[in-house]
Amino acid sequence: MEPSEIIAAVMAVVNTSRLIVHFIQRQTLRNQARRLRQRGDDSDDDRDTDLSQRMGPRKLDILVAVGHVDTVERRFWAQETSTDWWDRIVLKVWDESQWLRNFRMRKSTFLELCDLLSSALKHQDTRMRAALTVLKRVAIALWKLATPDSYRPVANQFGVGKSTVGVAVMQVANTIVELLLSKVVTLGNVQAIVDGFAAMGFPNCGGAIDGTHIPILGPDNQASQYINQKGYFSMVLQALVDHKGCFTNINVGWPGKVHDARVFRNSGLFRRLQEGITSRTRK
Known part of the structure; x- marks a missing residue:
């Protein structure tokens, strides 16, 4: 880590500590003022004014006063992943033999299966991220069922999270049982x-x-x-x-x-x- 990064990290910790101390002191003084008002002291107004001055600025003022605290826009954190292998290699390059060897079915059969399951597996996009397509959801489940790979390598292959693989496998399996098993077997x-x-x-x-x-x-x-x-x-x-x-x-x-x-x-x-x-x- 660069010296400038170390200094910035230390200052962030120091500023946060100062903010916590100021906030605790402010809350303590507020509690004292509340107790004085409950006692009915004649000098409440003077005391309240004095306490408000001692309490100092608001939390936002404290943040600005301690320095080295920049306002940033809130945003959701997500690990960067790559789906190039699935989008550019599997869907566009693989031939029938590669589909049979890895997914245990031809690409035409895979597409037909996705079409049969699409009504139950299609999810809506959210403000946080785009939903997995039906093709990718079914492919994740088939890859996990057709190979001895654990969830982690499957997640890395398709550029998704490990928990997403587990959810996809269960969703696809349950949907096949509900919609297709009684019709096919x-x-x-x-x-x-x-x-x-x-x-x-x-x-x-x-x-x-x-x-x-x-x-x-x-x-x-x-x-x-x-x-x-x-x-x-x-x-x-x-x-x-x-x-x-x-x-x-x-x-x-x-x-x-x-x-x-x-x-x-x-x-x-x-x-x-x-x-x-x-x-x-x-x-």
Whole structure:
């Protein structure tokens, strides 16, 4: 730090200290005057005049008197960030292979997803800052879900705050569940799926089902129930796909220790199959 900057910093501290002392003295004298008035002293007027003179100038006068205090316009503080990587590289330069590798979907699929979610994710600008666009909000969530990156590197990538990444992930995930899950993940035309598997050499097959473990942090309660056979904390995701590899049913939430067969027997899919129901379902 330059000597001039050090001197300015020290003077700022000294001036602030003087201001505090003057303000405290002024408040003390005011309290004394109030107590004298309550006692009904005959010389109240003289005392009040004397006290007002002793109290000295107002707070603004004190600020000017101590010197080295310049008036500045109030403004909100915000850390400077850069969005060049997203605006100039990803949106304008990346090809399909780069989108697939990083976002797990093509750019056309990404744009379609943003269009479906725009009604719920579009935010209004405020006086403090411009709201994140729907495209950027969805991209942040997809990047976090598609990569093992923590919030901090994702925030640096997109030029936003770390807390903004967490909010975006939850908003996008909740919106997808509310608006799209029941429309996209369906059993569909069972006969067409059976015919499709038959053409692949798997006759009388209505879908391929399996479970996978989603890593999680160890919960506070019943943590041992979430340790799977591979030794880490997880939740079980059961998924059913058709002959094209599209999800037709999902079931998630069971502790990692639970066997896949038990998850299946307690799923809504199993109950519907037992009852011969092939209508839309996701659980």
